[in-house]
Amino acid sequence: MSSTRARIALLTIAMSVCHPAIGRAQEKFGSWMDASTPASWNSRGVSIPVAPKVEATIDPRCKEQARPAQLPEDKRVQDQGWDLISAYQGGWEILVIRGTASYDGMCRPRQYQDFVFVRGGFAGTLSPQPMDSRTDGALGRVSLQSHGRVTAEYDRYAVSDPLCCPSRTTAVVFDVASDGPVVQPVSASTQARGSAAVGGTQTFSASRARELAGTSWRLVKFLGSDDTTLAPDDRAKYIIEFAAGGRLTARIDCNHGEGTWTSSDTNQIVFGPLALTRAQCPAGSLHDHLVKQWGHVRSYIISDGHLFLALMADGGIYEFEPTV
Numbered sequence: 001m002s003s004t005r006a007r008i009a010l011l012t013i014a015m016s017v018c019h020p021a022i023g024r025a026q027e028k029f030g031s032w033m034d035a036s037t038p039a040s041w042n043s044r045g046v047s048i049p050v051a052p053k054v055e056a057t058i059d060p061r062c063k064e065q066a067r068p069a070q071l072p073e074d075k076r077v078q079d080q081g082w083d084l085i086s087a088y089q090g091g092w093e094i095l096v097i098r099g100t101a102s103y104d105g106m107c108r109p110r111q112y113q114d115f116v117f118v119r120g121g122f123a124g125t126l127s128p129q130p131m132d133s134r135t136d137g138a139l140g141r142v143s144l145q146s147h148g149r150v151t152a153e154y155d156r157y158a159v160s161d162p163l164c165c166p167s168r169t170t171a172v173v174f175d176v177a178s179d180g181p182v183v184q185p186v187s188a189s190t191q192a193r194g195s196a197a198v199g200g201t202q203t204f205s206a207s208r209a210r211e212l213a214g215t216s217w218r219l220v221k222f223l224g225s226d227d228t229t230l231a232p233d234d235r236a237k238y239i240i241e242f243a244a245g246g247r248l249t250a251r252i253d254c255n256h257g258e259g260t261w262t263s264s265d266t267n268q269i270v271f272g273p274l275a276l277t278r279a280q281c282p283a284g285s286l287h288d289h290l291v292k293q294w295g296h297v298r299s300y301i302i303s304d305g306h307l308f309l310a311l312m313a314d315g316g317i318y319e320f321e322p323t324v
Contacts, residue, residue: 041128048077050080052101067085084097085112090144092144092148094144095117105227110133112130112139113126114152118183123177124182149176150174151172152172152174153172154169156168167192167301170190171189171191218321218323237253238286255276255279257274267301269309271295298312306320307321
């Protein structure tokens with residue numbers, strides 16, 4: 001797994017929709033794109049905005065990862081207090097440069113923004129306000145389509161979504177006018193990840209619990225809310241196999257067992273008591289840790305082919321990969 005994938009899953013995960021207060025509520029920073037034609041915030045002749053002041057201690061290792069200025073436009077963004085992050089996008093005399101004002105504990109950008117330039121002139125930003133990683137409305141991929149069009153994809157979170165895995169994506173199409181210049185949103189459509197958009201709104205599968213029946217997973221790591229990471233010495237020693245009808249079998253290091261699982265709503269899952277053999281596993285085993293937390297699992301999501309099981313009260317995340 002890449003370091004990027006590992007970072008995505010490290011922090012806390014929101015709990016089930018029945019217990020929204022337990023998880024982290026998502027503020028609707030992305031609400032501007034809920035309209036099929038978003039209102040524009042850019043106008044001709046605007047200046048590059050100054051980076052906001054963030055009252056937080058920044059790990060110097062995060063700033064060391066910032067991209068050095070390579071272009072005159074890079075330097076103009078830096079001069080307004082932004083750190084350059086990610087590669088710039090360029091084509092058709094358009095440049096899109098990403099800058100951030102701060103970082104979280106895993107060096108993900110906080111209060112970041114994308115700046116658009118046309119033939120050296122500043123045309124505006126791709127969000128009406130700076131964004132935080134892993135929040136509703138966080139900008140991800142940007143694609144240059146032609147000399148007059150840019151498409152941007154934004155993460156969209158429901159209250160019950162785990163922080164690693166937003167359930168929806170909004171694609172916003174921007175027109176880029178060279179006279180001025182100015183970039184303006186012209187359309188927005190939101191869809192569930194892995195689903196088609198219908199009328200600009202999301203669609204969900206009939207029963208997400210069906211994703212699990214008949215699947216088998218082996219443990220990759222445990223990701224604590226305090227950034228603790230625990231990994232097994234052998235992934236094949238930690239396997240969960242989900243059967244239809246709410247039954248499961250498990251191998252937890254040197255022991256094998258059977259149990260039950262239920263999923264009554266989207267992203268919710270609860271494990272019943274696990275009947276295990278009683279062998280004494282060797283030192284360094286994750287056996288006791290996993291058995292102790294077994295009954296505290298409350299939600300799940302499958303993202304990029306990996307299964308994430310979240311504990312109640314932001315207790316952490318177990319990440320699994322398919323056994324085959």
